[in-house]
Amino acid sequence: MSTTYGRTVNTGPVVAGGAGTARVVRRRAGRPHYRMRRYGMEALAVAFGVVIAVWSLLPIYNMVIIALDSHDDVFSGAIWPEHPSLESFRVVITEDFWYLARFWHQFGNSFYVGLTVMFLTLAIGSLASFTVSRMRMRYSWMLSNAALMTYVIPASFLAIPMYRIMQIYGLSNSLWSVILALTTFATPYAIFIFTQYSSSIPIELDESARIDGATPWQIYFRIYLPLMAPALVAVGTYALLLAWNEYLYNFLLLSTPDSMTVAVALAQFLNSDESPWNFMMATAIIYAMPPIILYYGFRRYMAAGLTMGGVKG
């Protein structure tokens, strides 16, 4: 093909016809080539997709396999257990092991902490964001700046002074110490997202309500909150996931079996080398279920709500 092309360039008068044929030839030869390349790209993409799927699922698969192992098989590391059984799930559910003696109570504690953190974060965050973004009180920007600052202080760096302060407040070994600490770390993000999101709600709605004689509380409760629903769902899920992921504060602030959350109970297994790991993994799977269900239930809102403020105008 290149020779054809070269000749057409060299021989003056034949240029038009020559170039034309060259182009036809090239297109005919090129089409299957192009298709091959596209199939190649698609195959590459599929291969890449398989790698991503394996990468994402391997640790989770490992968790399930260890939970299905019977006690003697735990250390075989088999890719599929020889005698898969649901025995370890039965043990967890019936609290049939001494580490798990208070499992359902601790599960309830985790729920209590998670839901309370969620509720408080939504309430405190939305109230503060209403002052900042709707009422726009003078100096309220300082509030959002302070919130941003907290958002970027690592929680683990504040753990030691926080532990002492909870003792001063008389909250040691109380679930409320964890709830308040986690709310503190979840609220700044909530304020941030709410402030962003509320700029998409027309301020004229507030004004017309005011002309009709509504108090700020009524505007907040009847206009602001309903319109903020997607952001509330997204931030609520975020707060619950944050509480569910948290270990350090649970570990430091809660010590008796009755006040523990599942996170602390799970980590107890690690204190001994002889622990029944299949029981631990079964506990871990049961513990992992609520956030996964919640996340996939609200997935539609999550991406929209969490990035809405910034990314969509």
Added chain:
Amino acid sequence: MSVSQTIGGVTAGRRARSTWFRGLHGADYVWAIAFAVPYVALFLAFVVYPICYGLWLGSDPELYAQLFADPRYFTAVINTLIYVGVGVNLKMFLAFMLSGFFMRKRGWVKALLVVFILPWATPALPAYISIHWLMNGQWGMFNNILWLLFDIDGPVYLNSHWMGLACNIGAYVWKNLPFWTVILLAGRMSIPQELYEAAAVDGATGMRKFFHVTYPLMANLYLVCILLDTVFALGDFNATTFVSGGGPAMSTEVLATLGIRYAYTVALPRLGVAEVMTALPVLIPLVYILMRKLRVSEGQL
């Protein structure tokens, strides 16, 4: 028009940001203050007070002499630098590439995204414990798979400083990659299609579209994500605690875990606070830049 304005939609935001009809009056101020009180109270009681208390706890210069004399501290500093430097940059680069991959409009790619999110929805603790067992040298599944597929006898990962640290970083990347991919994906989706069409009319192809449209528009978002994640990674406690456990012989400890170990295993809370405080010279400028960036771009996250 700056990047942030295009992606952040700030232009739309600014217009809507007028005050209430004729501003606030008498009783409104009471309401406004009342609405802010819960957060201010929380902030004073659980942020300002602990910070001041921490500054007081770590104010003794002798603590720092004690700290700098401890070789474990220097190991932890180097580990933290590697952990944050490699973990954050590797993750963001992967997330950026993956966000491009997930832009493909195929059914199976959408399905894959659902699977891909799973690590983020899984609670940290079970996930990290599972990775700990996965990488176990003697009976971990990872070495078993290597053995079955390639006949290789894998090393004992968590018994070596470097491989232990690599496992911690890998676990941290595994857990957080989906979140940042979704954020960057949303950023990519918000780039108007017209820009690509205009570039195509001007003769731009794949690479050029990337370097002249995608890259300049995403640069700011990318930077904000890097900065935010640097702060998050600096304070990450769970991955190191549960994957390598700080071992072998405390050689993979990072600042966040070593501080807690000083305070609760060795019972020297003041030393722990001092140790964490040594991160402040890095943390404060970071937070300052972030606050400015987030305010300018009106928040990408």
